[in-house]
Structure formats: C-alpha cells, structure tokens
Amino acid sequence: MAKQIEVAGLDAYYGSHKAIEGISMTIEPRSVTAFIGPSGCGKSTFLRTLNRMHEVIPGARVEGKVRLEDQDLYGPEIDPVSVRRTIGMVFQRPNPFPTMSIYDNVAAGLRLNGRVSRSQLDGIVEDSLKGANLWNEVKDRLARPGAGLSGGQQQRLCIARAIAVRPQVLLMDEPCSALDPISTLAIEDLISKLKQDYTIVIVTHNMQQAARVSDRTAFFNLAAQGQPGKLVEMDETSKIFTNPAEKATEDYITGRFG
Amino acid sequence: MTVQTGIQPISATRRAKDRLVQALVYLAFALAVIPLVSVLWLVVKNGAGRFDMEFFTHSMRNIGARDAGGGAYHAIIGTLEQVLLASLIAVPIGLLTAVYLVEYGEGGRLSRIISFFVDVMTGVPSVVSGLFVLAFWILVLGMSFSGFAGALALSILMMPVVVRATEEMLRLVPRELREASYALGVPKWRTIVKVVLPTALPGIVTGVMLAVARVAGETAPLLLTVFVTDSINNDPFNGPQMGLPLYVFNQTILPTDVAVDRAWTGALTLILIVMLLNLVARLITWWRSPARRR
Numbered sequence: 001m002a003k004q005i006e007v008a009g010l011d012a013y014y015g016s017h018k019a020i021e022g023i024s025m026t027i028e029p030r031s032v033t034a035f036i037g038p039s040g041c042g043k044s045t046f047l048r049t050l051n052r053m054h055e056v057i058p059g060a061r062v063e064g065k066v067r068l069e070d071q072d073l074y075g076p077e078i079d080p081v082s083v084r085r086t087i088g089m090v091f092q093r094p095n096p097f098p099t100m101s102i103y104d105n106v107a108a109g110l111r112l113n114g115r116v117s118r119s120q121l122d123g124i125v126e127d128s129l130k131g132a133n134l135w136n137e138v139k140d141r142l143a144r145p146g147a148g149l150s151g152g153q154q155q156r157l158c159i160a161r162a163i164a165v166r167p168q169v170l171l172m173d174e175p176c177s178a179l180d181p182i183s184t185l186a187i188e189d190l191i192s193k194l195k196q197d198y199t200i201v202i203v204t205h206n207m208q209q210a211a212r213v214s215d216r217t218a219f220f221n222l223a224a225q226g227q228p229g230k231l232v233e234m235d236e237t238s239k240i241f242t243n244p245a246e247k248a249t250e251d252y253i254t255g256r257f258g
Numbered sequence: 259m260t261v262q263t264g265i266q267p268i269s270a271t272r273r274a275k276d277r278l279v280q281a282l283v284y285l286a287f288a289l290a291v292i293p294l295v296s297v298l299w300l301v302v303k304n305g306a307g308r309f310d311m312e313f314f315t316h317s318m319r320n321i322g323a324r325d326a327g328g329g330a331y332h333a334i335i336g337t338l339e340q341v342l343l344a345s346l347i348a349v350p351i352g353l354l355t356a357v358y359l360v361e362y363g364e365g366g367r368l369s370r371i372i373s374f375f376v377d378v379m380t381g382v383p384s385v386v387s388g389l390f391v392l393a394f395w396i397l398v399l400g401m402s403f404s405g406f407a408g409a410l411a412l413s414i415l416m417m418p419v420v421v422r423a424t425e426e427m428l429r430l431v432p433r434e435l436r437e438a439s440y441a442l443g444v445p446k447w448r449t450i451v452k453v454v455l456p457t458a459l460p461g462i463v464t465g466v467m468l469a470v471a472r473v474a475g476e477t478a479p480l481l482l483t484v485f486v487t488d489s490i491n492n493d494p495f496n497g498p499q500m501g502l503p504l505y506v507f508n509q510t511i512l513p514t515d516v517a518v519d520r521a522w523t524g525a526l527t528l529i530l531i532v533m534l535l536n537l538v539a540r541l542i543t544w545w546r547s548p549a550r551r552r
Contacts, residue, residue: 056440058364085443095434099456109442112452158438165442 002029002199003069003168005050010064011228012042012049014057019045021228023064025218027169032191032200034210034237037220038252042229043203044092046220047171050201051087052080068169085113088167092174094154096146096161103142105157109165124164132160133190152183159190163198170194172202176209188213207253211241219249298529305526308519313527318488318505323512330524332490333505336405337531339494340484340501341474343409344416349466351413352420359421360428361450379418387414388479396483403485405494408501411479416469423465427458463543471532477503502528 005027012020020042027033035043048054049062052073066073073083096105106125110116116124125142129135134156138149146157155175162170172191176184191200191213204210210217218234233246244250316329355372363369391411395401431454439449455462485498486508502524509521 051441053437053441056437081440081443081445083443084441089437089441091434091438091441093434095432095438097435097438097453097457099453099459108439108452109444112439112442112444112448161438161442 002197004029005169005199006067008065010049010062010066012045012054012062013060015059018228021230023231025231025234027199027201028216029199030195031215032195032202032213034214034217035201035203035220036207036210036217041220041222043220044173047173047201047203050171051089052083053089055080085165086167087169087171088162088165090158090162090170090172090175093178094151094158096154096157098147100146101143102138102146102157105146106160106164108161128160128164131163132156133186134160152179152186155179155183155187156190167198169199169201172200174203174205177205211237219252221248221252301522301526301529304519304522308523309526313523317490323514323517326516328520330502330505330520330527332487333500333502333524334527335490335492336484336499337474337502337528340405340408340412340499341470343406343494344412344473345470347409348413348416348420348469352417353424355421356424356428357450359425376418376421379414380422382414384415384476385478387411388482390414391479392482402496403483403498404496405484405499408480408484408499409494411483412473412476415476415479416473419469419472420466423468424462427461427465428454430461431457460543463539467536467539470535474532475503475528477507480504
C-alpha cells in the first residue's frame with residue numbers, strides 16, 4: 001500500500017518568483033519523514049508539489065521530477081486528480097466541510113468521487129474514524145455538524161477524511177500548529193500508528209515533534225529573504241539532531257537562528 | 259507642547275466627542291427608519307380596507323373606475339408567473355456567470371470583460387430593459403405582448419444582481435475548503451457543486467431574493483411588454499397579462515376612492531408576496547443546512 005517517493009531536481013515557482021530550487025530526495029515507504037526549517041524556506045511549498053496541490057494556486061508551476069515508485073507524477077498523461085486521490089493531505093488549520101455532518105465529512109472523498117454503496121460507506125467511515133482515534137468520541141453523534149467539534153477533534157476528523165479514500169501517502173502540513181498539547185499528543189500517537197500502513201511526510205515548526213515522530217528529517221533553508229529555499233541536508237532523525245553534517249543545521253536545531 | 263504620559267482618566271473633550279458621534283449615529287438611524295416605517299404603516303393602514311376574499315378571487319373585468327368591489331387575482335397570477343419565469347431565466351445564467359468569474363476566470367481577459375458588462379447592466383434603467391424587449395422581441399421578432407415578454411425584461415434586470423451577490427458569496431468561501439476537497443481527489447467541478455456552492459448557499463439565496471424583490475416591484479418594463487388587461491390570463495406565453503405593480507399604477511391614476519383603495523391593497527399584497535417568498539426561501543435553506551440537526 002505504502003509507496004516510495006523520489007524527487008529529482010525540483011524547482012517550484014509562484015509566477016516569476018522561484019520559491020524552491022534544486023530539491024532531490026527519497027522518501028521511504030512506511031516511515032515518517034519530517035521537514036523542518038525557518039518560515040518561508042519553502043517546506044510547505046515543497047510538500048504541496050508532492051501531490052500536485054501547488055499548481056492549484058493561480059500562476060504556480062513546477063519544474064523537475066517527482067516519482068511515486070515507477071510513475072512520473074508530472075508526466076503529461078497523468079491526471080492530477082488521481083494523484084491527489086493517491087497522495088492525501090492534511091492541512092495546517094483543521095478544515096472540515098462546514099455544510100456536512102461528521103459522517104458526511106469522512107464519507108466526502110468517496111461520495112464525491114461517487115463509487116460506493118451505503119453499507120460499504122458505513123464500514124469505511126467507521127474504520128477511518130477508528131484509524132484516526134476519533135470513533136469513541138463521535139460514534140453517538142455522527143449526524144451532527146463536523147464544525148461543532150473541538151479543534152483537535154476537527155483535525156483528527158480531517159485525518160479520518162484523508163485516510164477514508166485509502167491513499168498511499170499522507171502529507172501533513174503543520175497538522176498540530178493550531179492545537180493544544182493534549183490534542184498534539186493524540187495526533188502524534190496517531191502518526192506513529194499510521195506509519196505502519198502509509199508513507200507519511202510531515203512539515204513541522206516544532207523540532208521536538210520532528211524528533212519524536214519522524215524516522216528521517218530534512219532540513220530546508222534559504223540563503224536570504226527573496227532567495228529560493230533549498231534542501232540543506234536529509235538524514236536519519238537521530239543523526240540530524242545529534243550530529244548533523246552541516247553547520248547551518250546545527251545552528252538551527254540548537255536555536256542559534258530561525 | 260508637553261506629551262502626557264502614564265495612565266490618565268478619559269478627558270472631557272473625548273467624552274463629549276464620543277457622546278456627539280453616538281447621538282449622530284442614532285439620529286442617522288432614526289432618519290433612515292422613519293420612511294421605512296411610515297411606508298409600511300401607510301400601506302397596511304390603507305390597504306387593510308380592501309384586504310378581503312373578493313380582492314384575491316376576482317379580476318377587474320367589467321368593473322369601472324366608480325364601481326366598488328373587483329380584485330387583483332389576475333394581477334397576482336401575472337406577477338407570480340412573470341417573476342417565476344424571470345427567475346428561471348436569470349438565476350441559472352447569473353449563477354453560472356458568477357461561478358465562471360470566481361472559479362475559472364481568475365482575472366483573465368474574458369472575466370474582466372464580463373465583469374465590466376455586468377456593471378453596465380446593473381446601471382441599465384428598468385424602462386430601457388422594457389424598451390429593449392419591446393423593440394427586439396415584439397417589434398423585430400413579431401411576438402405578441404405576453405407575460406413571457408415581461409419576464410424577459412425582468413430577467414435582464416435580475417441577472418446582474420444575481421451575478422454580483424453570488425460572486426461576493428463565492429469569494430467568501432475559504433480557499434482551504436476548496437483545497438481540502440482537491441486533496442481528497444475530488445475534481446474541480448464536483449468541488450464547486452458539492453462543496454463551494456452549498457457553503458455559499460444561504461448568501462446566494464439572500465441575493466436571489468433581493469433580486470426577486472427588486473423586479474417584483476418593477477412597473478415600467480411591464481408596461482411595455484405585458485400590455486395591460488383587466489381579465490384573468492393564466493397563460494404567460496399568450497396574450498396580455500397583468501402584474502401587481504401595473505395594477506397599482508392603473509388604479510392610482512383613476513380619480514375615485516374605491517380605485518385608490520384597490521391600489522393600496524395591491525401594494526400591500528405585493529409586499530406580502532415578496533415577504534412570503536423570502537420566508538419560504540429561508541425555510542428551505544434552513545431545512546437543508548446541518549444546523550437543523552444540532
């Protein structure tokens with residue numbers, strides 16, 4: 001189910017502004033890869049290029065290669081909609097659909113793609129909510145609006161919604177930055193559980209979080225404001241946090257800048 | 259000049275200014291409400307006299323200016339049919355235009371041109387839309403005066419209002435919701451239909467109702483397109499029809515008290531119809547929303 005992602009020489013632009021430059025990396029299946037780096041260094045932009053969400057923004061474009069196993073995601077014959085169906089995403093701010101109930105939110109991905117029966121759907125919704133550690137809290141009120149949940153519950157609802165379509169990769173863009181420590185812990189536990197089945201990539205500003213949840217860590221930086229962001233180094237998380245190869249990485253994780 | 263530092267009590271001049279501005283705001287509010295309340299009051303007071311069964315079940319056929327009785331049944335039917343037809347034409351076109359402008363146009367050349375002409379249409383005087391339909395539909399194409407011709411004129415007036423209101427509401431839908439849907443592998447058109455439009459629905463309904471309210475009270479375009487009749491004509495596609503604003507207009511220009519009373523009741527009926535439509539639309543949106551299940 002989980003698949004490997006390979007990126008080679010990737011540049012991303014907003015209009016004429018180059019946001020990231022020359023990024024190459026391999027993201028291993030069934031593991032958690034964390035992206036860290038100062039604000040504006042392009043880690044969120046890079047994350048969004050991995051499931052072709054970057055190009056949703058008017059004027060945005062990408063150069064370079066992203067491969068999922070043996071498929072080129074930016075190949076001319078590839079349907080971006082199917083890419084996003086295969087590579088799911090969880091956003092910084094919880095964004096359940098406000099017009100839908102809890103049940104409908106989880107079912108949204110399948111139902112909007114129109115391909116399941118009601119009984120199948122019931123099973124998938126239950127599995128997904130269980131997978132997101134939310135089932136026990138909401139099983140008695142599935143018909144209530146998703147927007148009525150607390151922030152942490154909403155974020156787990158969004159994770160349930162993302163895994164309901166059975167993606168192979170799950171991208172998370174600072175999924176805990178709007179949450180309190182207890183909800184954060186719940187999500188981190190969830191990430192450790194999900195990595196048995198999915199390839200997970202997480203952007204975070206919280207270095208303890210990167211150290212806690214990830215297997216490999218990539219450090220991004222930019223030379224100066226207005227310059228494109230670059231990948232400085234990527235390695236085992238334990239190595240990055242104890243014995244990084246680059247001086248900039250060490251300065252960043254020890255809090256000397258950023 | 260010395261600069262005051264530290265924590266100070268509110269100075270007397272600031273307090274006075276605050277009072278003054280507050281008083282001005284209340285005054286402005288009262289000034290704005292007076293005409294509204296007085297119109298409502300007058301219409302209810304003067305319209306109550308003929309607010310009876312005969313008014314809602316009879317037409318003006320064979321009833322002269324001096325005769326008591328008579329009703330607006332033909333005009334009510336006409337207004338309902340014309341407004342319904344106008345909405346059937348204007349709402350889908352307006353909605354789709356707004357969807358194009360917000361979701362697909364992205365500030366391109368075509369969307370700027372459309373946007374410009376929507377603004378131009380907003381400024382078209384209502385009589386001009388009537389003249390256009392008269393000149394094009396009736397004189398050039400040789401169609402007869404009919405409720406449908408009136409509906410065409412009204413739809414020209416409705417369209418820009420629907421476009422603008424829908425556009426505003428669609429722009430208020432957060433980007434994140436669209437992205438959440440894209441990230442689930444939902445195609446753009448389904449995202450618009452299933453996520454964006456439902457989220458904006460209450461606002462769109464309000465906008466459509468405002469447009470309905472605006473055209474329901476139009477007299478000039480009807481005068482040129484539906485002609486005028488005292489008889490009941492249920493078929494909006496054939497022969498002259500009546501409309502409530504026309505009915506009010508026709509009765510007020512008659513010199514008798516009974517006619518003027520009919521005009522007041524006609525005005526009251528028009529207000530009630532618009533109010534009722536508004537209520538129904540709100541009930542429907544409320545019934546469709548998840549808030550009901552809370």
